[in-house]
Amino acid sequence: MAGTGKSTISRTIARELAEKKRLAASFFFTRGKKDISHSGMFFTTIAAQLAISLPVLRTSISDAIDNNAHIFEQGPREQWNQLILNPLKSAPTQSIQLVVVIDALDECDSMEDIQLILLLLEEAKDLDTVRIKIFLTSRPEIPIFDGFRQLSGEAYRDFILHNIPLDTVNTDISTFFLQKLSPLKAKHGLRTPWPDEQTIEQLVERAAGLFIYAATTLRFIRDGINGPEEQLSLVLSATKSSLSATEHLDGIYTTLLQHSVVGRRGYQECEQLAEWFRQVVGSIVVMFNTMPARNLAQLLQISFNMVSRTLNSLRSVLHVPEDESQPVRLFHLSFRDFLQDSRRCSDSRFRIDEKARHTSLFRKCMSHISQLEENICDLWGPGVLITEIPNDTIQKSVPLYVQYACRYWLDHWRLWNPLEDIKTIRQFLEQHFLHWLERLSLIGEVSNGAHMIITLEEILSVSCNTY
Numbered sequence: 001m002a003g004t005g006k007s008t009i010s011r012t013i014a015r016e017l018a019e020k021k022r023l024a025a026s027f028f029f030t031r032g033k034k035d036i037s038h039s040g041m042f043f044t045t046i047a048a049q050l051a052i053s054l055p056v057l058r059t060s061i062s063d064a065i066d067n068n069a070h071i072f073e074q075g076p077r078e079q080w081n082q083l084i085l086n087p088l089k090s091a092p093t094q095s096i097q098l099v100v101v102i103d104a105l106d107e108c109d110s111m112e113d114i115q116l117i118l119l120l121l122e123e124a125k126d127l128d129t130v131r132i133k134i135f136l137t138s139r140p141e142i143p144i145f146d147g148f149r150q151l152s153g154e155a156y157r158d159f160i161l162h163n164i165p166l167d168t169v170n171t172d173i174s175t176f177f178l179q180k181l182s183p184l185k186a187k188h189g190l191r192t193p194w195p196d197e198q199t200i201e202q203l204v205e206r207a208a209g210l211f212i213y214a215a216t217t218l219r220f221i222r223d224g225i226n227g228p229e230e231q232l233s234l235v236l237s238a239t240k241s242s243l244s245a246t247e248h249l250d251g252i253y254t255t256l257l258q259h260s261v262v263g264r265r266g267y268q269e270c271e272q273l274a275e276w277f278r279q280v281v282g283s284i285v286v287m288f289n290t291m292p293a294r295n296l297a298q299l300l301q302i303s304f305n306m307v308s309r310t311l312n313s314l315r316s317v318l319h320v321p322e323d324e325s326q327p328v329r330l331f332h333l334s335f336r337d338f339l340q341d342s343r344r345c346s347d348s349r350f351r352i353d354e355k356a357r358h359t360s361l362f363r364k365c366m367s368h369i370s371q372l373e374e375n376i377c378d379l380w381g382p383g384v385l386i387t388e389i390p391n392d393t394i395q396k397s398v399p400l401y402v403q404y405a406c407r408y409w410l411d412h413w414r415l416w417n418p419l420e421d422i423k424t425i426r427q428f429l430e431q432h433f434l435h436w437l438e439r440l441s442l443i444g445e446v447s448n449g450a451h452m453i454i455t456l457e458e459i460l461s462v463s464c465n466t467y
Contacts, residue, residue, distance in 0.1 A: 013135060014101040024098035024132060025049035029107035031333070037288070039076055039113040046100065047083035053098065054130070060087035073447075076113060080120045088130050097131040105138040107333075115147040122151050169209045176211070177203050180218050184228045195232065202236055206248045212332050213249050219316035219331075220256050225263065234259060250344045253317070253335060257350045260313045273310075274349035280310040281318070282352040283361060285336045288408045290327035291400055293320070299401035300364055358412045362421065365409035368402055370428050372435035394442050406439045410452045414459060422460070 017023035025046045028036060035041040051058045064082045065071060071082055108114050124132045138144050148156060177200050185194045195203075207213040217235055224231035238255035261277050262270040283300060284290070291299070297307040311320045311328060317335045320328055330336055338344050339352040398406075413421060428436075440449040 013099075014103075017099050017101065022096065022098055024053045024100050026101040026103070028103040029105060031107040031109060037107065038109050039117060042108075042117065043076055043079035043083060044072055047079070047087075050084065050087075054091065054094070056091050056094075057087045060090055076116055077120065080123075085120075085123060088124070088127055088132070091129045093128070094130045097133060100132060100134045102134060102136040105136055106141050106144060114144060115150070118144075118147040119150065122156075166209055170204050170207075173207050173209075173211065173214050174200055174204050176214055177218070181221070181228075184222060188228055190229060194229070199232070199236070206235075206252075208244065208248055210249060212334055213252060216249070216252055216256070216316060216332070216335075220252065220260075223315045225260060225313070246344070249334065250338055250346075253338050254345070254347055254350075256314075256316050258347065260316065261310075261350070270349075276306055276310045277350060278352065278357075279360075280307050281314065281339070282357045284318075284328060284330065285339055285352050286354055286357045286412075287361065287404075288411055289404060290329045291404060292324055292326060293328050294324055295400040295404075296328065298399065299361075299368070299404060301367065355416050358415050362409055362412035363424075365405035365412060366421075366424055366428060368405040369409060369436055369439075370432060372402075372432050372439060374435055374438070398439050398442055402439065403443050403445075406436060406443070407445055407448060410456055414455065425456070425460075 014023055014026045026049070027042055027045055030036050047061055051061050061083055064087065068074075068078075068082060071079060105114055105117070108117070121134055121136075124134065148158070177195070181195055184190070185192070203214070203217065207217070220235065221228050221231040224234075226234075234255055235252060238251045257277075262273050265273070279300060279302065280296070283296065293307050293311055294304050297304040300307070311318055314320075317331055318328060319331055339350065340354055342351060345351045413425070437446070437449060440446050
């Protein structure tokens with residue numbers, strides 16, 4: 001399956017399958033989000049969920065782990081064979097057909113792994129004991145098409161969202177607008193009918209088959225700083241009806257930013273608010289993991305009020321939980337793509353410079369980890385097991401923003417590799433290397449730390465002659 005709206009569909013299908021007890025497992029790839037941006041945790045996650053949904057597999061999967069303690073460090077093929085395929089082959093025959101849902105395969109950061117995943121999953125078609133179907137969504141990118149072309153004809157069927165008749169999609173979008181806007185009419189005491197039939201037709205025309213346009217438009221009308229009528233008027237005046245679907249989406253994003261972030265303020269205040277936007281939202285766009293707003297403020301070393309004010313103005317495109325312990329995230333990746341594309345984001349005040357954001361985040365991370373001290377948890381002696389330390393002690397001693405800095409400082413730096421920062425890195429390693437390893441140990445990231453050291457050594461060996 002390919003096309004806009006795939007993630008919403010796959011999540012809905014996964015939820016319905018779970019309610020019917022037919023969901024075998026699911027995995028939702030998201031680029032730049034820690035363990036769900038690559039294939040390293042893909043097959044182990046699927047295996048763990050299969051052990052829950054199919055109890056008859058638990059013994060086989062457990063035995064596979066006992067027989068190969070390093071299976072979690074091995075490649076996709078070994079994990080697929082030992083943790084999933086072989087246990088499925090040896091399982092008692094099952095009458096029910098189960099489904100594995102894989103969302104946004106295109107968000108996996110390795111095209112080689114994408115094609116390997118497709119080839120391995122094809123082997124499930126020959127199972128006799130357990131009937132497994134795989135529901136997979138992706139954007140129609142060439143390497144993924146090539147991966148499907150390598151499969152045998154009976155192994156898969158494709159369903160392309162863009163091939164659904166536009167009249168059918170428009171009917172659904174019209175229904176969506178009518179059902180979602182009607183409660184606003186009663187809540188705000190608006191005139192009847194509101195919105196009228198002509199207005200609904202205009203909204204559907206601008207959506208041009210994109211549900212993300214409809215959903216974003218709805219949130220803008222519902223959650224905007226003005227009343228629903230004025231917000232709707234802004235939407236209709238934002239773009240011309242003759243534009244393409246992507247141009248309409250860009251138009252609603254631009255209108256949303258101009259009216260929600262800066263509004264009708266003076267020049268200096270507008271520039272300040274736009275700078276806050278680039279710092280806060282720009283960081284969210286490029287960060288490797290999400291975090292709550294308060295932790296984000298600590299990571300960026302700016303006031304929580306500044307972060308909160310920026311985020312609260314953007315509830316049309318950002319999920320800002322009422323529970324402050326929950327992470328802030330983008331509603332849809334199309335907003336990230338829009339902000340990073342100079343051809344689409346015409347207002348330079350809101351354009352996100354990926355290089356500048358990564359560089360800034362690296363330096364913020366380095367600022368935090370350069371203040372690390374020894375024995376932060378006041379351990380009572382050497383050789384203490386992590387399991388003996390209360391989790392709340394670890395969380396208090398190594399707050400989330402410090403955990404992020406310890407885990408991702410190198411990832412932010414290596415993407416752009418500015419040579420002027422090499423001296424800072426060397427100074428950090430000379431003074432705080434052991435303190436950093438202690439933090440990684442406390443948060444269970446020692447293995448990632450080892451990979452970071454290897455990667456850093458390779459980078460520095462190439463850069464040292466230049467520096």
